[in-house]
Amino acid sequence: MRGGMDVHMRSARTVLVTDGGEGRGRDVVAAVRGLAAGGYSPVAAVTTRSWRSAPSRYCARRVQVLPATHSSYADSVREELRSGRYLTVIPASEDALVALGVSVPHLLDKTMMGKAAEQAGLPVPRSRRFQNRRELAASAQELEYPLVVKPTQRRYWAFRVDRPDQLEAGMSDDGPVVVQPYVDAPLRAVSGVVWQGRLVAAVHERWLRIWPRHCGLASAAETVSSDAELEQRLVALLTGYEGIFCAQFVGPYLIDLNLRIHSSHPLAVAAGVNVVALYCDLLRGDDVASVRARPGVFYRWLEGDVRHVAGALRDGRLSVGEALRALRPRRGAAHSTESLRDPLPIAER
Numbered sequence: 001m002r003g004g005m006d007v008h009m010r011s012a013r014t015v016l017v018t019d020g021g022e023g024r025g026r027d028v029v030a031a032v033r034g035l036a037a038g039g040y041s042p043v044a045a046v047t048t049r050s051w052r053s054a055p056s057r058y059c060a061r062r063v064q065v066l067p068a069t070h071s072s073y074a075d076s077v078r079e080e081l082r083s084g085r086y087l088t089v090i091p092a093s094e095d096a097l098v099a100l101g102v103s104v105p106h107l108l109d110k111t112m113m114g115k116a117a118e119q120a121g122l123p124v125p126r127s128r129r130f131q132n133r134r135e136l137a138a139s140a141q142e143l144e145y146p147l148v149v150k151p152t153q154r155r156y157w158a159f160r161v162d163r164p165d166q167l168e169a170g171m172s173d174d175g176p177v178v179v180q181p182y183v184d185a186p187l188r189a190v191s192g193v194v195w196q197g198r199l200v201a202a203v204h205e206r207w208l209r210i211w212p213r214h215c216g217l218a219s220a221a222e223t224v225s226s227d228a229e230l231e232q233r234l235v236a237l238l239t240g241y242e243g244i245f246c247a248q249f250v251g252p253y254l255i256d257l258n259l260r261i262h263s264s265h266p267l268a269v270a271a272g273v274n275v276v277a278l279y280c281d282l283l284r285g286d287d288v289a290s291v292r293a294r295p296g297v298f299y300r301w302l303e304g305d306v307r308h309v310a311g312a313l314r315d316g317r318l319s320v321g322e323a324l325r326a327l328r329p330r331r332g333a334a335h336s337t338e339s340l341r342d343p344l345p346i347a348e349r
Contacts, residue, residue, distance in 0.1 A: 010284050012085040014060070018045035018077060018100075019093035020068020023055050026301075027092040029337050029345045030265035031276050032056045037269060038277020040087070045080065057342050068095035088283055090244075090276060091260045094154040102259055104241045110152045110178045113257055120236035122254045125180040132174045140164035146182035148215060151175060158256075160214035182214070185251030189218070190230065191262055193279045194238045194245060195288075199231050201278050203268040203293040209326070211304030213311055218264050219304035220326070223271045223297045244279050263336060267299035270334035301336035303349065 017023070017031045023046040035042040036058035044059050047067040054062055065076040077089060077100060091097040098108060106112040114124040128143075129152065130136040136149075141164060149170060150158040159170035160182055171177065187210060192202035205223050210216035234247055237257075246262035248255050261276050268275050271293035281288050309326050312318040318326065337345040 010087070012087040013039065013280075014041045014043060014084060014086050015280060016043050016045055016063075016077070016080060016086050016089040017059075017092055018065065018068075018089060018096050019091070020047070020073060020096035020099060021093065022046055022048060023062070024345070024348060025092060026263040026337055026345075027261055027265075028055050030263060031090050031092050031261045032059045033339075033342065034261070034265055034269055034274050034276040035090075035280070038274050038280065040277060040280055043086075045077065045089075054344075056345060068093070068099045073099045074101070087280055094258075094260070097260050098153065102241070102243075104238070104259070107237075107241070107257055107259060108153055110150055114178075114254075117237055117254045117257075121233045122237060123252055125183055125250075125253045125255065128179045129176060130179065131176050133168055133171060136167055136177060136179070140167050143179065144181060148180050148182050150178045150180070152178055157212075158215040180255075183250045183253060183255075185253075187218075187248070187250050188224075189221075189246055189248045189262075189264070190227075190234060191244070191246035191264070191268060191275060192273070193243065193275055193282065194235060195242050195279075195282050197235065197239070199235050199290070200282065200288055201273050201275055201291050202226055202231055203271060203273050203275070204230075204295075205264070205267060205293075205299070209305055209308045211301070211308045213308060217301070217304065218299065219301045219308050221264060221267060221299045223267065223293045223295050225295045226292045242282075244275055263301070264299055266334040266336060267297060268293060270299070270332075271295075271297040297332070297334060298330045299334040299336075300330070300338075302338045302346075303336070 015035050017028055019025050019028050023044040032042040041060045044055050044062050045065045046062050063080055066073045091100055111129050114127055117124050146160055146162045148158050148160055156172045161167050187207035189205050193200045204226050205221045207218040208220040211219040244261055246258040273291050273293045309323045313323045
C-alpha cells in the first residue's frame, strides 16, 4: 500500500502480487482473480523455483523473490519492480505488508491501533498487554475467562482460552501479546479503499459462520447495507493512509484491521466492488466514483464452512436438517478458491 513501495509506471497494467511465501494462499488467489477481472495483468512473486504452477489460471506469470522472513525480501521485491513495467505491488499477507512497509505503521500494532480506534470513535474490547509468556503466566489466575490472546503484531492467529492452563498453548513465540475478553456477539466486517481522505469504495458484510470456530475468518457471509456513520469513523482511523483495508467487528467492537487484500475479496467483486482493481485505477490517476456493495450477496469458503458445520453437528449445536440447510448451494453465491473456471487453487488445497 502507499508508503511502502512507490508506484513505478502509472501507465502500466502489470501488478506484482506477493505474500512473501510460495504464493498459493487464498489472499493471493483473490488478488490475482480480482486484478484480472479489472483488466490488469497480475504477476505472482514466489519464493521457490520448485513450485512451478501459477496460483491461478489468471496469473500472467511467476517471478522469484526472497521469502518475507529474509532481511532482503523488500530489496528483492524492489529489484523485481525495477525490472519491468509494473504499476505497483499488492501485499497478500501480514508478513509481506510489514516487510514492504506502510505509511501508518502504528495501525499494525494491536495496542496502538486500539488507542487510535478509540480516538476515532470506534470502541475496542478491554485490552491488556503482556510482553512475554512469563508475564502472561504470572497473571493467569486473575484474568477473566473465556478470553482471546492475540500477538500485538500478527505472528500467528488469535485464539480463545477457556481456562488458565490453556494460555500458552497457542503461542508460537515469546513475543508481546494482547489479551481481550471473548465477546459472544455477531461478527461483521467493512472492507474497501480509502484515498486522499475519502472512502472511495466500501463493502459491508455480516459473517454468518467462521473457521476456526472461535477466532477465525468468514466461511459464510452476506453483504448488507452501508453504515455512513461507521464509514466516517473508519476514515478518521485511517488518516494518513491510502489503499485497501478490511476492518473486523464483533458486536460494536473493532477487533482487527488489515491494511491489505482480504480472503473474502470475492464477495466484494460479486457485489460490484472490485477493491483491488479500484485501488489500481486510483494509482493510475483514473477518475473513480464512490461505490458501495450491493446488499444481499452471499459468500462461502467451502473448506472452512464444511469444517464449521461438521463441528457444530458433532457438538449438537446444529441438527442434521440445520446442517444441510446451512450447506445448501446458493444461486449467484461468491466463493473463495472454489471455481470451475479456475480449478487449480482448490485442487491444490
